Amino acid sequence: MPNKPPTTPRKLPRQDRSRITVEAIIEATTHILVEEGYDKANTNRIAERAGISIGSLYQYFPNKESLVTALMEQHAQEMVELVGMKLERLFDSPLEIVIPEIITAIIAAHAINPRLHQVLSEEIPYSERSPKMQQANERISILIRAYLERWRDYIHPQNIDLTVFILSRTVDSLCHAAVIEQPHLVSDSQFEQEVSNLLLAYLIKNPAI
């Protein structure tokens, strides 16, 4: 296997001017990705859109891939923080409270820039998923797992790892698909209600629905 080029940003911006540049690059990458899609996007246009020279772009990002990676990691980080914050605050709240809250939050997160999420999750080759993203997903799994352990007595399925997998995948894919394919569902509390029902019916021992 050839040693892959790095995807970590080249240098961390110290001065204010640089930080502005890096932000402009990220913003431009987002914009171009949203407007053109992954494989029509090109670094020259990104630089142009960012209002900087192509050389400056390469001062901060070693290659095209690293631009996308930065965006994906940023998104993954936001998701970790979102779920983390919710679960921390609601650690002692029962499933009936937590599940709808998280669904609402994740839909909201996806709805901020649906097209970007779509490009990021549907068009980026799997090979560009960075270790940092794996870690982010890992951390989310750990958070969910801890919560499920806390409420184990009230939960029907016994294989916790499998449950974590099913939960996280189901929520993510349904929220994603809703935002992309059925945007009208997003503003519809019925959708959130039904997804909650799906998960609660599965999870809860002796459900009283």
Next chain:
Amino acid sequence: MPNKPPTTPRKLPRQDRSRITVEAIIEATTHILVEEGYDKANTNRIAERAGISIGSLYQYFPNKESLVTALMEQHAQEMVELVGMKLERLFDSPLEIVIPEIITAIIAAHAINPRLHQVLSEEIPYSERSPKMQQANERISILIRAYLERWRDYIHPQNIDLTVFILSRTVDSLCHAAVIEQPHLVSDSQFEQEVSNLLLAYLIKNPAI
């Protein structure tokens, strides 16, 4: 908007030799896509792998996109047939029978060539999803809908369209993710059991689980 190039094959192969050529091209496309991924794949290599000249490839497919589209449509068609066959045969069987059967079948379909399914669903730009695929998905939805209507009295959720959406998405994404990320789950009947539980618990009125 620039008038997009066609994605339908240029001519239907009437003669045997042509059909063989087309099949070779499809096979080669599959192979290259699996080995290299979407954006490392190129038409010259596909032609080479198919054992024909690049010129001949363009005799049958007007452009690169149409190759991928053909593959995706073929796959979509297989899925329609799969679900269609199951539901037709099991139209009068209750959910407890149908759901596990379909899950098993879909997992099996994904497991035939997991990497191909991955490339097809994760790396192909959305713009290349053809109308035919939409129709295929549509038809699956119609089949599921019909089945759910048939068993409406035993089903808890009332918004059938929404239920179809949730069902199809959940099954597809879980099976897909299982095959790709947790291949060990595939040969594990527990996984199928749990996915069935997830859906049955949601769907069935007064479940007796």
Next chain:
Amino acid sequence: MPNKPPTTPRKLPRQDRSRITVEAIIEATTHILVEEGYDKANTNRIAERAGISIGSLYQYFPNKESLVTALMEQHAQEMVELVGMKLERLFDSPLEIVIPEIITAIIAAHAINPRLHQVLSEEIPYSERSPKMQQANERISILIRAYLERWRDYIHPQNIDLTVFILSRTVDSLCHAAVIEQPHLVSDSQFEQEVSNLLLAYLIKNPAI
């Protein structure tokens, strides 16, 4: 060590048209190298000069380096043939005959396109010397060695390997430097005479000069 890109031509030209193209590329490379030097030379200009598109150039040569390598190997091959032919024909002639003949021939070879030889030997990074060139030099050494063994009884120095090294280096560097730095020497039989004297005085046992 990263796996270096290949320097062998991509495909051997089968059709006449292709052979003409390859020849045009070689000619253009020579021309550009002579006119601009190694690091001002660029593939786009070479293609332009060859009257073909840049794409065609890359059909036959996988990268810039391979263009130069082809030229160097061609030159090395010519040198092997030159020395080989001379030594074969003159294998049984004494040093007093062979040395001047070879010097004359090598000067003539260098004088055909002095600037090209200069660029090839002075500006090409050592790293681009291909195995084939090593072999060519090796073969020349073997030829010289065989000749020296044949005439061993008349030769003063005893360490043949060292003598081969000294001989080949001296002839090559003097002829090269003469053609480049003192072109007026080239048409001057005195120069050849003196170089011959240098080597003969060294080699011949009990010289009668």
Next chain:
Amino acid sequence: MPNKPPTTPRKLPRQDRSRITVEAIIEATTHILVEEGYDKANTNRIAERAGISIGSLYQYFPNKESLVTALMEQHAQEMVELVGMKLERLFDSPLEIVIPEIITAIIAAHAINPRLHQVLSEEIPYSERSPKMQQANERISILIRAYLERWRDYIHPQNIDLTVFILSRTVDSLCHAAVIEQPHLVSDSQFEQEVSNLLLAYLIKNPAI
């Protein structure tokens, strides 16, 4: 012809700090050239290695070429001094003493940093040879010439200019090639002996070898 940029250092370092900086730059250039070769070397990395900013580098050297030129001139100067010192001290010593001494000294000079000498003599485009270097070579020729004149009566070849050319080229190329291609020869007094024999046999009238 475009007016070529200057290759002389921008300002002579009067203050100590400046001289240290210039030396650091030269050292860094040497290091990068040795490690990376001429055309992988770049000014940013040289500045970094020198521990200064790229801006400061351009304070002392007007362009990349001038860095290399400074190095080459330094090297040429060393060679002049080396040969000058030897010939001055040994001006009245006969060839049998002088030739081996010079060969030993030149091999030693090449052996200090073989890779640097290689890069300097094999990879630097001819266009970057500065007038100062020509002068240095000129001065060496003058020194050798003076010595040969002094011992003219004992020397066989009559054309002194040609002899100077042959001598200097032969010594330089053999020492260079030995150090680069046959490093094992360097520590071998036999090599020096043979090169001496080569030259002495040529030069000395009625040799008594």
Next chain:
DNA sequence: CATGAATGAGTCTTCATTCAT
């Protein structure tokens, strides 16, 4: 209808050099 040589627009990336701070 097959071939495959040819095309060239398009893309990533480098690096010598400048100049505002």
Next chain:
DNA sequence: CATGAATGAAGACTCATTCAT
């Protein structure tokens, strides 16, 4: 005088597509 962010021309190389044979 030092800094290092910014510049952008330039160059290597790819690949979908065409078309003469």
